Amino acid sequence: METLLPKFDSVFSVDCVIFGFQANELKILLIERNQEPYKGRNALPGYIVKDDESIDDAAERILYELTGLRGLHMEQFHTFGDVDRHPQGRVITVAYYALIRIDGHNEVKPVTNFARSAFWHPVNKLDKLPYDHSKIFETGFQKIRRRLSYQPIAFELLPEKFTLTQLQTLYEAILNKKLDKRNFRKKMLSYGFLKELDEKQKGVSYRAATLYRFDRRKYNKIFQNELNING
Structure with a gap:
């Protein structure tokens, strides 16, 4: 005889870990909460999933409403x-992450009164967050740190045109260690997917550096060739 499960309610939430890079600093998107618990505290953008929406739809809605x-x-x-x-009470949360170029996303502002404000905060100056948001952030941070070793995710954070110094600074921020300048540049240029531009930095007080662009088409071609060789 089939046994029917009793009807029950599940409470799920979504928390978003959004990384950006600005002024040579790796940053995380936070909100200032405007409701209890933890009213007035800085936290990751997150809220409860509605009964009539999927987790993915909830993530998109919640990020928009809070930022x-x-x-x-x-x-x-x-x-x-x-x-x-x-x-x-018992709330299970599903965490999402994204890497974005802050240029063009500078204006972050809640559209609901659940949050007082939304803002970019340097990762290396992050205080303890409420709930288990520090653990969620750290898990997301480790995720992009691992991805950095086998995917060119750094270029999702950098502006379209960047210097090799900016690229190295971003790698050092994610890996949390200093890298040898000469070896780093030699390695990056050896991959073949950085295109040197006939342009220099503008508006700087020091010697302007050459700008580069990530050539995704060339990267995809190199990657496909490696698959063919290894496959």
Whole structure:
């Protein structure tokens, strides 16, 4: 005889870990909460999933309502389900992350009163966050750190035109260590997917550096050739 499960309600939330790079600093998008618990505290953009929406749809809605950003490509990276992670009861959260160019996304502003403000905050100056948001952030940070070793994700954070110094600074921020300048540049240029431009930095007080652009088509061609060789 088939046994029917009793009807029950599940509470899920979504938390978003959005990384950007600005003024030679790796940054994370935070909100200032305007509701209890933790009213007035800085936190990751996150809220409860509605009963009539999918997790993916909820992630897009919540990020827009709390920061004004929409149309980002976000990926799920982990589910957090500790019994005591939320002070108001059992809430399971699904975490998403995205890498974006802050240029063009400088204006972040909540469209609901759940948050007082949204802002970019340097990763290396991040204080302890409420709930388990510090753990969520760190898990997301480790995710992009691992991806950096096998995918050119740094170019999703940099402006379209960048210097090799900017590229190295970003790598050092993600890896949390200093890299040898000569070896780093030699390695990056050896890949063949950086295109040197006939342009220099503008508006700087020091010697202007050459600008480069990431050639995604060439990268895809190189990657496909490697697949053919290894396959």
